[in-house]
Amino acid sequence: xxxxxQLVLRALLAExxxxxxxxxxxxxxxxxxxxxxxxVARLEQLGWVHSSWExxxxxxxxxxxxxxxxxxxxxxxxxxxxxLARAYRPRNKPRLGPAATWPDVPGxxx
Amino acid sequence: MNRPPAPAQPGSAGADPVAGLLRIVAGTRPxxxxxxxxxxxxxxxxxxxxxxxxxxxxxxxxxxxxATIAAEVGADDPTLxxxxxxxxxxxxCYTLVALREEFGAEIAHLVAGAMAAGATPGEETAxxxxxxxxxxxxxxxxxxxxxxxxxxxxxxxxxxxxxxxxQVQTSRQALEVLVPLARxxxxxxxxxxxxxxxxxxxxxxxxxxxxxxGRLLAAASALLPPAVRARWCQEWLGELSxxxxxxxxxxxxxQTLLGMARLAVVLHRPAKPTP
Numbered sequence: 001x002x003x004x005x006q007l008v009l010r011a012l013l014a015e016x017x018x019x020x021x022x023x024x025x026x027x028x029x030x031x032x033x034x035x036x037x038x039x040v041a042r043l044e045q046l047g048w049v050h051s052s053w054e055x056x057x058x059x060x061x062x063x064x065x066x067x068x069x070x071x072x073x074x075x076x077x078x079x080x081x082x083x084l085a086r087a088y089r090p091r092n093k094p095r096l097g098p099a100a101t102w103p104d105v106p107g108x109x110x
Numbered sequence: 111m112n113r114p115p116a117p118a119q120p121g122s123a124g125a126d127p128v129a130g131l132l133r134i135v136a137g138t139r140p141x142x143x144x145x146x147x148x149x150x151x152x153x154x155x156x157x158x159x160x161x162x163x164x165x166x167x168x169x170x171x172x173x174x175x176x177a178t179i180a181a182e183v184g185a186d187d188p189t190l191x192x193x194x195x196x197x198x199x200x201x202x203c204y205t206l207v208a209l210r211e212e213f214g215a216e217i218a219h220l221v222a223g224a225m226a227a228g229a230t231p232g233e234e235t236a237x238x239x240x241x242x243x244x245x246x247x248x249x250x251x252x253x254x255x256x257x258x259x260x261x262x263x264x265x266x267x268x269x270x271x272x273x274x275x276x277q278v279q280t281s282r283q284a285l286e287v288l289v290p291l292a293r294x295x296x297x298x299x300x301x302x303x304x305x306x307x308x309x310x311x312x313x314x315x316x317x318x319x320x321x322x323x324g325r326l327l328a329a330a331s332a333l334l335p336p337a338v339r340a341r342w343c344q345e346w347l348g349e350l351s352x353x354x355x356x357x358x359x360x361x362x363x364x365q366t367l368l369g370m371a372r373l374a375v376v377l378h379r380p381a382k383p384t385p
Contacts, residue, residue, distance in 0.1 A: 023362075032365035038372040
């Protein structure tokens with residue numbers, strides 16, 4: 001999984017029940033629009049992400065064009081947590097590895 | 111002429127939607143035929159039943175608003191009825207013959223005229239409106255132009271429900287064609303409101319770069335599978351239009367264009383188990 005995809009998943013996982021629109025994902029991940037859209041399209045194909053148009057009453061009341069909202073599906077949220085955990089483990093290992101073998105020193109917390 | 115009173119709110123939860131119109135008519139022309147106007151509204155409501163505007167309002171709120179605008183500039187009974195009926199022949203089973211039988215030749219003539227003028231009144235009005243310093247247009251023609259102007263004014267009032275590219279195009283047309291027409295017909299209230307609404311919309315969406323950005327995105331979306339093209343275009347144009355500066359809009363469009371090929375590949379291939 002690419003770093004960009006991880007960033008998108010982390011943004012969506014931050015509050016899994018909150019719907020986000022494209023520009024919002026750009027802002028939260030720091031990624032450009034051209035990167036965000038292919039990623040959410042792919043995640044939607046996989047069934048990890050669900051997208052839907054904003055309720056007409058809301059965007060009409062706000063006086064702007066309607067937004068396309070994205071949020072994680074239940075399965076997507078679980079998959080995202082699992083794959084983010086997998087993605088981070090190998091990179092974290094070298095740093096944590098030696099530490100795990102240190103002998104416990106009384107009075108010293110890690 | 112002073113600014114017209116606040117327009118009636120058709121489609122709001124009033125007991126009788128046509129009451130606001132009849133109040134204005136009673137104020138400007140005491141001898142008006144309220145029964146005839148009420149009947150024209152009922153017929154329009156019947157034929158537009160179940161249809162809605164882009165705003166979500168019942169469709170009949172549009173002809174009612176058009177008639178209200180016409181009433182505010184003192185239009186006569188046949189003009190008000192024609193304004194109420196001006197869209198009833200499109201996409202319905204109602205016919206001009208039936209309308210003529212029900213409302214008479216004069217109203218039918220006005221409805222047919224307002225329809226024939228179609229989407230771009232500029233071309234027709236250029237020849238049918240009085241020349242500079244010339245005499246008045248034929249009475250029938252001028253009344254048709256009033257209906258058209260009122261029609262466009264209401265469309266401008268509800269413009270925000272349409273895509274930004276449409277808003278820019280409609281606003282340009284309003285400034286180039288309708289404002290001079292309203293000035294020529296001495297309909298100052300309509301002219302100044304049209305001018306204000308059109309200028310606001312053009313200010314909101316910038317004078318050109320954004321339309322270009324939107325068009326580029328729409329053109330590039332030809333790479334995407336046809337079934338989903340419209341959905342992505344609508345999403346991007348919506349995002350594009352809420353960005354605060356032109357620089358941000360151009361940058362958004364450029365970035366989205368860069369990602370278009372990748373998105374096309376994603377959307378054209380079947381789903382695989384991992385992203």
